[in-house]
Amino acid sequence: MTVPLLEMRNIETYYGPIMAIRGVSLAVDEGEIVAVLGANGAGKTTLLKTATGALDSNKGQVLLDGREIQCRDPDWVARQGIAHVPEGREVFPFLTVAENLAMGAYNRRDKAAVKSDLETVYDYFPALRNLREKMAAYLSGGQQQMLAIGRGFMARPRLLLLDEPSLGLSPVLVQEIFAIVTRLNKEQGLTILLVEQNARVALTVSQRGYVMEVGGMVMDGPSDKLLDSEDIKEFYLGKKDEGVRGRRRWKKRKTWR
Amino acid sequence: MPDKTIAIDGCDTLPKLFLRKSAERGDRIAMREKDFGIWQSYSWDDYRERALEIAHGLLSLGLQRGDVVSIQSEDCREWLWADVGAMLAGGVVNGIYPTYQTRQVEHALSDSSCRFLFVEDEEQLDKYLEIATALPNIEKVYVFDWRGLRGFEHDKVAPIERLYEIGDRFGRDNSGLIGKIVADGSGDDLAALVYTSGTTGLPKGAMLSQRYILFQMQLAPDYLRQSADDELLTYLPLCHIAERIFSGWLPLAHGATINFAESPETVMQNLQEVSPTYIFAVPRVWEKFYSRVTTAMSEATWLGRKAYELALAIGRRRAGKLERQVSLTVIDRLLFAIADRAVFRNIKRVLGLDRAEKAATAAAPISPDLLRWFLAMGIEIDELWGQTEIGIVTSTQQEVFRFGKVGLPFPGTDVRIDDNGEIVARSDGQFDGYLNLRDKTAETIVGGWIRTGDVGEIDEEGYLSITDRLKDIIITAGGKNITPSVMENELKFSPYISDAVIIGDRRKYLSCLIMIDQENVEHFAQTHSVPFTDYRSLCARPEIVELINKEVTRVNQGFSGVEQVKKFRLIDVLLTAEDEELTPTMKLKRSFVSEKYGELIEAMYAS
Numbered sequence: 001m002t003v004p005l006l007e008m009r010n011i012e013t014y015y016g017p018i019m020a021i022r023g024v025s026l027a028v029d030e031g032e033i034v035a036v037l038g039a040n041g042a043g044k045t046t047l048l049k050t051a052t053g054a055l056d057s058n059k060g061q062v063l064l065d066g067r068e069i070q071c072r073d074p075d076w077v078a079r080q081g082i083a084h085v086p087e088g089r090e091v092f093p094f095l096t097v098a099e100n101l102a103m104g105a106y107n108r109r110d111k112a113a114v115k116s117d118l119e120t121v122y123d124y125f126p127a128l129r130n131l132r133e134k135m136a137a138y139l140s141g142g143q144q145q146m147l148a149i150g151r152g153f154m155a156r157p158r159l160l161l162l163d164e165p166s167l168g169l170s171p172v173l174v175q176e177i178f179a180i181v182t183r184l185n186k187e188q189g190l191t192i193l194l195v196e197q198n199a200r201v202a203l204t205v206s207q208r209g210y211v212m213e214v215g216g217m218v219m220d221g222p223s224d225k226l227l228d229s230e231d232i233k234e235f236y237l238g239k240k241d242e243g244v245r246g247r248r249r250w251k252k253r254k255t256w257r
Numbered sequence: 258m259p260d261k262t263i264a265i266d267g268c269d270t271l272p273k274l275f276l277r278k279s280a281e282r283g284d285r286i287a288m289r290e291k292d293f294g295i296w297q298s299y300s301w302d303d304y305r306e307r308a309l310e311i312a313h314g315l316l317s318l319g320l321q322r323g324d325v326v327s328i329q330s331e332d333c334r335e336w337l338w339a340d341v342g343a344m345l346a347g348g349v350v351n352g353i354y355p356t357y358q359t360r361q362v363e364h365a366l367s368d369s370s371c372r373f374l375f376v377e378d379e380e381q382l383d384k385y386l387e388i389a390t391a392l393p394n395i396e397k398v399y400v401f402d403w404r405g406l407r408g409f410e411h412d413k414v415a416p417i418e419r420l421y422e423i424g425d426r427f428g429r430d431n432s433g434l435i436g437k438i439v440a441d442g443s444g445d446d447l448a449a450l451v452y453t454s455g456t457t458g459l460p461k462g463a464m465l466s467q468r469y470i471l472f473q474m475q476l477a478p479d480y481l482r483q484s485a486d487d488e489l490l491t492y493l494p495l496c497h498i499a500e501r502i503f504s505g506w507l508p509l510a511h512g513a514t515i516n517f518a519e520s521p522e523t524v525m526q527n528l529q530e531v532s533p534t535y536i537f538a539v540p541r542v543w544e545k546f547y548s549r550v551t552t553a554m555s556e557a558t559w560l561g562r563k564a565y566e567l568a569l570a571i572g573r574r575r576a577g578k579l580e581r582q583v584s585l586t587v588i589d590r591l592l593f594a595i596a597d598r599a600v601f602r603n604i605k606r607v608l609g610l611d612r613a614e615k616a617a618t619a620a621a622p623i624s625p626d627l628l629r630w631f632l633a634m635g636i637e638i639d640e641l642w643g644q645t646e647i648g649i650v651t652s653t654q655q656e657v658f659r660f661g662k663v664g665l666p667f668p669g670t671d672v673r674i675d676d677n678g679e680i681v682a683r684s685d686g687q688f689d690g691y692l693n694l695r696d697k698t699a700e701t702i703v704g705g706w707i708r709t710g711d712v713g714e715i716d717e718e719g720y721l722s723i724t725d726r727l728k729d730i731i732i733t734a735g736g737k738n739i740t741p742s743v744m745e746n747e748l749k750f751s752p753y754i755s756d757a758v759i760i761g762d763r764r765k766y767l768s769c770l771i772m773i774d775q776e777n778v779e780h781f782a783q784t785h786s787v788p789f790t791d792y793r794s795l796c797a798r799p800e801i802v803e804l805i806n807k808e809v810t811r812v813n814q815g816f817s818g819v820e821q822v823k824k825f826r827l828i829d830v831l832l833t834a835e836d837e838e839l840t841p842t843m844k845l846k847r848s849f850v851s852e853k854y855g856e857l858i859e860a861m862y863a864s
Binding site for chain 2: 007010022025060061210219
């Protein structure tokens with residue numbers, strides 16, 4: 001059996017006395033896009049923050065290439081090859097686009113490669129090329145999201161964590177960004193762990209998916225299987241199961257089968 | 258045949274008794290229910306007012322004596338208001354499990370020729386709407402909770418508030434009508450239909466008379482220890498005869514206060530909030546208490562664990578003496594008082610059992626070891642035995658401990674063992690037969706005695722013990738008779754096993770399907786770093802299979818060679834009360850499970 005690139009085992013993370021994640025396990029293989037779905041407060045972001053060491057888990061292991069990396073400093077984790085594109089983009093507002101991208105490569109010494117990667121980013125996100133010297137704060141939401149992903153890529157990570165890239169973006173932009181994410185995965189071999197609320201797009205681009213609810217995993221499987229599951233259709237894809245009254249029922253039970 | 262009049266305070270029907278008792282009790286609290294997270298109280302006056310409005314409303318719609326009114330809802334205050342309201346008007350109440358699938362609802366509604374239907378909410382209403390055209394008998398449907406239905410129009414469907422208004426108006430114009438209808442009633446009147454879960458075929462509607470109800474009512478407080486000052490938690494479906502007796506009829510007769518659990522998932526939390534003084538629970542719940550404590554102790558501090566073990570040793574010593582009828586010494590009492598104060602009281606408080614002076618179990622067999630553990634903590638659980646067709650028939654006596662036996666028959670009931678080992682029983686308040694099923698009735702009531710379908714023994718002191726269900730007895734290929742429930746109970750005593758079904762009829766050896774206890778097994782997986790994602794993957798982990806294997810091996814040690822379970826499989830689907838594999842009280846249905854998991858079972862016998 002090959003060792004997964006990233007593996008999380010029995011993770012429990014607390015915010016003070018509150019258990020935000022209760023016993024979550026997942027695995028991401030090299031070259032995959034893996035999606036984690038879940039409603040607000042399900043613990044998805046906490047999961048990513050635990051993976052990068054921004055939060056320390058109280059129990060469980062995070063393994064990169066089979067090596068334990070839990071509870072280490074985030075900068076150390078970043079140097080091991082995990083880049084985190086945070087929720088809400090979080091670009092450096094007073095730096096230019098080019099400076100933001102340079103920040104992504106902060107830890108790298110291979111100047112020539114950095115330079116060619118910068119070109120790669122501009123190739124994938126042509127909009128950024130023209131905005132190179134602009135302050136990031138002046139960028140639109142979609143441009144900032146591209147910048148955040150580009151900055152993550154500049155670290156040349158082995159694994160990119162993407163936290164809700166579709167947040168607050170128009171449907172067209174979401175399509176555009178996810179098309180680029182898919183290309184980065186295919187053409188650059190970038191492994192991606194994607195956290196999303198937009199289940200349809202997340203399950204379309206990913207190979208496998210996990211569903212989180214109130215801090216625990218309730219379902220996992222190949223993305224096409226998940227797309228077919230009744231509960232996913234009902235609660236994440238908004239399938240209009242009109243029933244006898246010609247209206248959706250507001251109260252329904254989930255079984256996750 | 259039973260023809261004795263049974264009366265409480267001169268009332269021989271529930272409606273007569275209700276009018277009298279509700280007037281006496283006035284603004285005393287009858288029930289509490291949570292609304293937006295806050296417990297709200299409803300007095301006997303409220304109960305009476307609503308029940309009368311419903312009764313008047315139904316009368317104004319043309320309800321005749323003997324017409325069937327169905328209630329399809331989770332437990333809530335309206336359930337009991339509609340129950341009593343329909344009976345006041347002379348109706349017969351049919352409770353329908355809210356977990357029923359549409360097909361089962363259709364059977365219960367058409368078989369009973371139901372005229373009026375009460376449903377809880379849109380979810381339950383949808384089941385009716387799907388089959389509305391097949392049910393022309395139903396004239397009106399009232400919805401307790403109209404949320405999600407604003408703007409919905411249907412000529413037969415209306416919110417319950419509409420019925421209150423109609424009833425209120427009709428009542429003012431026709432004062433004295435209800436009084437007359439109620440006075441005309443008698444103990445012979447049909448009062449309720451209770452559909453028995455029916456592990457094979459469609460459910461059968463047991464017909465219960467007013468006498469049946471009154472008979473159960475008069476068992477308290479002497480034989481069923483519920484009285485006026487008690488606080489209860491209502492959480493089993495009220496359609497189930499046990500909860501109907503304990504939360505509906507006994508409080509009506511004797512004045513205890515009931516508290517509705519918010520949902521089946523919040524029972525443990527609600528118990529803590531309410532801390533009932535009288536607890537009726539099915540074995541599954543008692544097992545849950547035990548496994549909670551066991552799990553909590555496994556991660557307690559060294560000191561905490563030692564204190565628990567010491568207290569339990571003291572408790573067990575005392576319990577042993579009580580069981581052997583040896584009188585307690587001053588030292589015993591003193592030690593127990595210390596153990597109770599230092600340890601048990603805290604445990605009981607966390608479980609919501611700190612005020613539980615009286616407790617009872619029924620509806621399924623319970624492990625004697627479990628009863629001993631509770632007695633060690635100072636909680637004496639009465640074991641009761643009965644069934645829908647006959648009501649509660651036996652109970653253990655206070656301070657007499659015969660664990661594994663279900664006690665002595667009540668006055669007014671008789672129990673004997675038939676030649677084939679089956680328990681037959683009769684009662685002054687037994688059922689009147691199955692609706693529309695003359696043959697089944699004739700098979701069940703023979704010469705005035707009811708064939709219970711249970712196999713058991715009566716000892717020289719008259720104590721009844723239950724061996725198993727007659728049809729569940731396994732005869733192996735080797736010709737050995739095996740009663741699976743004994744072993745299943747031992748398995749369920751494990752904190753990691755929620756339910757088990759033993760298989761082996763006409764087979765070489767015994768095997769077993771096991772449903773794990775999700776909470777405790779997940780906890781085990783967490784503490785032992787066994788990674789899993791969902792329920793299915795948890796069941797598939799070799800560590801978990803090994804954990805259950807250990808439990809099975811442990812239980813096997815107490816049984817002889819042929820009685821040992823050779824193989825087992827875990828049911829890897831998380832079952833809910835909506836699934837047909839489970840009864841409404843969350844027991845696995847043997848026949849259904851053996852059929853549904855046929856492949857899994859065959860795999861255990863494939864060489």
